[in-house]
Amino acid sequence: MMELTRKGEYAIRGIVYLASRPPEQVCLLSDIAAAVDVPPTFLAKIFQQFSKIGLVKSYRGTGGGFILGRAADRITLLEVVEAVEGPIIPNRCVISKGECARDTTCNVHPVWVDVQHQVRDILNNVTLQKLAEKQPCEPIL
Amino acid sequence: MMELTRKGEYAIRGIVYLASRPPEQVCLLSDIAAAVDVPPTFLAKIFQQFSKIGLVKSYRGTGGGFILGRAADRITLLEVVEAVEGPIIPNRCVISKGECARDTTCNVHPVWVDVQHQVRDILNNVTLQKLAEKQPCEPIL
DNA sequence: ACTAAAAAGACATTTTAAGTCTTTTTAGGG
DNA sequence: CCCTAAAAAGACTTAAAATGTCTTTTTAGT
Ligand code: SF4
Ligand code: SF4
Numbered sequence: 001m002m003e004l005t006r007k008g009e010y011a012i013r014g015i016v017y018l019a020s021r022p023p024e025q026v027c028l029l030s031d032i033a034a035a036v037d038v039p040p041t042f043l044a045k046i047f048q049q050f051s052k053i054g055l056v057k058s059y060r061g062t063g064g065g066f067i068l069g070r071a072a073d074r075i076t077l078l079e080v081v082e083a084v085e086g087p088i089i090p091n092r093c094v095i096s097k098g099e100c101a102r103d104t105t106c107n108v109h110p111v112w113v114d115v116q117h118q119v120r121d122i123l124n125n126v127t128l129q130k131l132a133e134k135q136p137c138e139p140i141l
Numbered sequence: 142m143m144e145l146t147r148k149g150e151y152a153i154r155g156i157v158y159l160a161s162r163p164p165e166q167v168c169l170l171s172d173i174a175a176a177v178d179v180p181p182t183f184l185a186k187i188f189q190q191f192s193k194i195g196l197v198k199s200y201r202g203t204g205g206g207f208i209l210g211r212a213a214d215r216i217t218l219l220e221v222v223e224a225v226e227g228p229i230i231p232n233r234c235v236i237s238k239g240e241c242a243r244d245t246t247c248n249v250h251p252v253w254v255d256v257q258h259q260v261r262d263i264l265n266n267v268t269l270q271k272l273a274e275k276q277p278c279e280p281i282l
Numbered sequence: 283a284c285t286a287a288a289a290a291g292a293c294a295t296t297t298t299a300a301g302t303c304t305t306t307t308t309a310g311g312g
Numbered sequence: 313c314c315c316t317a318a319a320a321a322g323a324c325t326t327a328a329a330a331t332g333t334c335t336t337t338t339t340a341g342t
């Protein structure tokens with residue numbers, strides 16, 4: 001249950017890789033796809049979605065490619081995930097009031113609201129910058 | 142993303158209803174299904190799964206039906222959900238070490254581990270007893 | 283004009299979800 | 313012992329979503 005799809009996983013890998021590159025450096029989709037081991041045509045679809053909402057900026061034609069739409073420390077994992085997977089919905093009754101007729105009396109409903117908040121909170125506190133930075137050094141065991 | 146299936150939703154509704162009935166009282170599947178508005182044949186499959194792992198106890202033949210397998214305060218929502226949906230897996234790299242070759246260096250991996258723990262923690266702290274109890278009284282606004 | 287690259291959208295395949303139907307097993311009652 | 317009520321088991325069906333691919337179009341640099 002609650003499993004991220006491959007699309008979501010690929011999306012994260014791709015944009016984290018982009019965040020790890022020097023800013024302002026335009027990256028070819030084919031290079032990103034090769035680096036993160038994702039089918040190029042599939043990653044293309046994903047980056048088109050990113051582009052539409054401004055998470056990345058695209059340049060067409062010769063010398064084209066992608067750069068981040070904003071600084072890496074101002075893009076959260078939550079944004080990336082929701083861009084391709086849609087909103088975090090542990091159960092349909094959290095979509096909006098009235099989705100389930102029982103929601104006013106149901107004792108389970110608040111649990112899903114809680115889950116939604118916790119998950120969103122975790123993902124919202126992780127930036128692409130943090131994800132892209134190299135491990136400084138292994139903790140001593 | 143992360144959406145409970147109908148099967149999971151139906152499973153919860155069914156067993157919470159059972160928990161709301163007097164203990165030791167055998168309930169007909171058809172009655173439960175009608176009460177929680179779930180297709181009886183589908184709920185039958187769900188309760189068979191419950192029965193196999195002891196979450197409910199079944200009696201066959203005339204006068205048969207279902208009762209809870211344990212006291213309602215000793216069955217958690219986590220158990221119910223995992224019984225029908227499988228384990229809480231936000232991403233496949235949390236299934237086991239080695240599922241993703243990148244997991245030792247990947248900065249995203251610990252985020253999914255965190256999500257898994259938080260969600261499991263929430264669901265594990267809700268018992269069927271809490272879910273079955275009637276709202277005592279509305280909080281005064 | 284030629285070429286490189288992303289955008290758009292139609293198409294294909296596989297897997298999962300969401301049930302249904304039929305047959306079998308079990309148990310109680312007359 | 314037979315009849316009936318009920319769950320168990322398993323095959324089957326249909327619809328939707330996931331996971332891609334392929335082709336054509338647009339854009340931009342040389
Ligand atoms: S958890 Fe409660 S409110 Fe939410 S869908 Fe289920 S019955 Fe409805
Ligand atoms: S989050 Fe990291 S470790 Fe997990 S599947 Fe993705 S790349 Fe692998």
